[in-house]
Structures are given as C-alpha cells and as structure tokens.
Amino acid sequence: MVGRASKAEKKIAYDAKLCQLLDEFTQVLVVAADNVGSNQLQNIRHGLRGDSVILMGKNTMMKRSIRIHAEKTGNNEILNLIPLLIGNVGLIFTKGDLKEVREEVAKYKVGAPARVGLIAPVDVVVPPGNTGLDPSQTSFFQVLNIPTKINKGTVEITIPVELIKKGDKVGSSEAALLAKLGIRPFSYGLVVVSVYENGSTFSPDILDLTEDDLVEKFAMGLSMVTSVALAVHYPTIAAAPHMLINGYKNLLAVALETGYSFPLADEVKEYLEDPSKFVAAVAPSVGDVAPAGAEVAAPKEEEPAEESDDDMGLSLFD
Known part of the structure; x- marks a missing residue:
C-alpha cells in the first residue's frame, strides 16, 4: 500500500513543477483568488485547457522557488515576479493571447451572498418594490433606516437604498436583510492584477489598448x-x-x-x-473656366433675319 506523500515530498514536487513552468512559459498572469472555491477553480482550469496552466500555492514557497531557480539558471528576469506575489494570488502561465486569456478567466464568476465581516467589492443597493415579507419583519428595515410601507399584507420598499458602500465591512443586519431578500450582491472569480512578459511587468489595463x-x-x-x-x-x-x-x-x-x-x-x-x-x-484644374486676363472672343452679331430676340424686345448686350 502506497502511503501519502510527505510535506517535504510535496514541496519538492511543487518546486519542480514551478521551475518547469518558468522554463517553458514567458507570459504569466498574476491573479487574485479571494473567495474563489475549489469547484470554481476547477471550472476555470477546464476552460483554460490548452495553452494555459494555473498554479496556486503559498507566496513564501513560490518566492523561494523563483529565487533558487534564478540562481541556478542565471535568468534574473523572473525575479520581477516576486514583488507581484502579495496577498492571496496565483499564477496563470500561458502561451496564448494575454487579453483573450484574461477575458476567458473573467467568464467564471460566481454570485455570492454578503457574509458578515466581508469587505464589499461593490456598492450594494436595495431596489424598491415588494419584498414578499410579512409586516412582522419590518424591524430589519427600521434598523437600517430603509423606508417601507405595508401593501397587501407585505412589506414594500418605497425607494432604492444604498445599503453597503464599496470598501465597507458587511454587518450582521445587512447580511441578514440581504439573505431574507434573496439578494446575492457579490460575485467572485480570479481577477488579473498584474502581467509578466519576458521579464517586464505591467498593469492589466494595458491589455485593453487597441x-x-x-x-x-x-x-x-x-x-x-x-x-x-x-x-x-x-x-x-x-x-x-x-x-x-x-x-x-x-x-x-x-x-x-x-x-x-x-x-x-x-x-x-x-x-x-x-x-x-x-x-x-x-484655372486649368477648374475645367472650362477661362483664365483671367485671357482674351475672350467677341460674340458674333446676330443676323437681322433672326427674329427670336427681336420679338421679345430685349437684347443680351443692352
């Protein structure tokens, strides 16, 4: 019976994989992986099959492997990855178009409820309308200063209310109300925060340039x-x-x-x-217009026999 690999063996295997990827790829997307579950990550891996490989791990382990690999190979350019490894991040090694890979990663976002203590990534606005809750639930709305009225035996929110601002922590009352209303205001997925290419690092905003x-x-x-x-x-x-x-x-x-x-x-x-x-x-480019100063042939006098102008009693040269 084969036993499980020890921690030391796992570290050796991880280091070998990371070094192999550093040798094979010259493009790396550094992605933030906050609140991304294992099933969601597996779906992203499946969607990126082909020219891209996702590698997650502890920052300290990744930094150590990068430093050692740079010393062994003399490729000091990869050291530029180390300052990018801050927070809960992972690496996407790719040979494809960086913009297309980022767009593919952005497709795999999953809606999530507002849990107590989370930092809101976006503003949360509760829309007006019937909540379907009975009048006994009005205490939730009163605590949060949300104007309501009773309509046909249910609580109705009268105006849109900004419940949580971006960057604020979600409180217990806000989380409870959103849960009762069935609102999942947040969505999470891998977010590209930095780009590494052939030793250079830059913001992902550059990928949007045409x-x-x-x-x-x-x-x-x-x-x-x-x-x-x-x-x-x-x-x-x-x-x-x-x-x-x-x-x-x-x-x-x-x-x-x-x-x-x-x-x-x-x-x-x-x-x-x-x-x-x-x-x-x-004048030559204008067409048939005669140049100024050029002699213009005098019009021939009309023969007396022509009566078309005499009948009118008018002359073009009067």
Whole structure:
C-alpha cells in the first residue's frame, strides 16, 4: 500500500513543477483568488485547457522557488515576479493571447451572498418594490433606516437604498436583510492584477489598448517632442521640417521687405505683383473656366433675319 506523500515530498514536487513552468512559459498572469472555491477553480482550469496552466500555492514557497531557480539558471528576469506575489494570488502561465486569456478567466464568476465581516467589492443597493415579507419583519428595515410601507399584507420598499458602500465591512443586519431578500450582491472569480512578459511587468489595463490607442498616444508624444524641440531650438527629425519652413518664412519676409532676391522669393514677388497669376495657376484644374486676363472672343452679331430676340424686345448686350 502506497502511503501519502510527505510535506517535504510535496514541496519538492511543487518546486519542480514551478521551475518547469518558468522554463517553458514567458507570459504569466498574476491573479487574485479571494473567495474563489475549489469547484470554481476547477471550472476555470477546464476552460483554460490548452495553452494555459494555473498554479496556486503559498507566496513564501513560490518566492523561494523563483529565487533558487534564478540562481541556478542565471535568468534574473523572473525575479520581477516576486514583488507581484502579495496577498492571496496565483499564477496563470500561458502561451496564448494575454487579453483573450484574461477575458476567458473573467467568464467564471460566481454570485455570492454578503457574509458578515466581508469587505464589499461593490456598492450594494436595495431596489424598491415588494419584498414578499410579512409586516412582522419590518424591524430589519427600521434598523437600517430603509423606508417601507405595508401593501397587501407585505412589506414594500418605497425607494432604492444604498445599503453597503464599496470598501465597507458587511454587518450582521445587512447580511441578514440581504439573505431574507434573496439578494446575492457579490460575485467572485480570479481577477488579473498584474502581467509578466519576458521579464517586464505591467498593469492589466494595458491589455485593453487597441492599435488606434497606440497610434494616438504615439502621435501625442511626437507632437510634444516637436513642440519642445521648437521651443528650445533643438533640431530633431520631428522638428526639422517645421524649422526649415519657419526659416524660409523669415527669409521670405526679409526679401519682401528689403528687396533681397533669391529664386523662391522671386516667385512669390511675381505673384504679389500680378495677382491674376493666382487665377492662371488654378484655372486649368477648374475645367472650362477661362483664365483671367485671357482674351475672350467677341460674340458674333446676330443676323437681322433672326427674329427670336427681336420679338421679345430685349437684347443680351443692352
């Protein structure tokens, strides 16, 4: 008969598994596992089968294994995982798309009642309406200052009431009332709190960025660099075109004011001396509109025999 493995053997096996995962995967999601039951965790494992592996354990054991493995392999990048191991957390090693894995994990949330002493993760609001409770239960509502009325032999809440605020502890009265009303206000599951990828760590909010967001942020940064470079007169690739244009504008202003001549200034002077050339330059793209200054053929006089205009007593050239 084979006996159960000792604690020492379990630690050795756990260390070997963690080291194997550190060698095999370069992406890790650090997840908070508060109030997550074993059945719920099993469902999440089943949903992530394929490119992802969930590993739970004590933080001290995980930190020790990571340090020893870093010393053995020389891979000091994995040491960046250690500061992330705070609280009741686990690790999801994955080769898949980080955003898709996080979305898959978020699907497995389970509703939970408000137990006494729990810290509320969200605001809890009791909606108005008939509670189905008999009038003898009004004491619960009175203790919590919830306005009610008796309607058809049952207690009815008249207005929505914020019973518990996010971050507050659930009291015994609040827990009892929510239980009587059948309200399960909280939902729990694995929550991604940090991301590790190839030695870098970052917030999971970055996973929500799209290509358009990245382009917008890059353009904003480029605009700021250009503005600073122009302000301090420091040439950069982004600022160089603006510097050249500004320099040309200054030279052009001097040339127009002093009579100094250079090819680009001469062309502008020519335009300013004869504004009709602006029209001449644009006219070919307009269509059949004749350029200004061009000779227009005089219309031929109508033959006396034509009576269509004479009958009207009007002339287009009067």
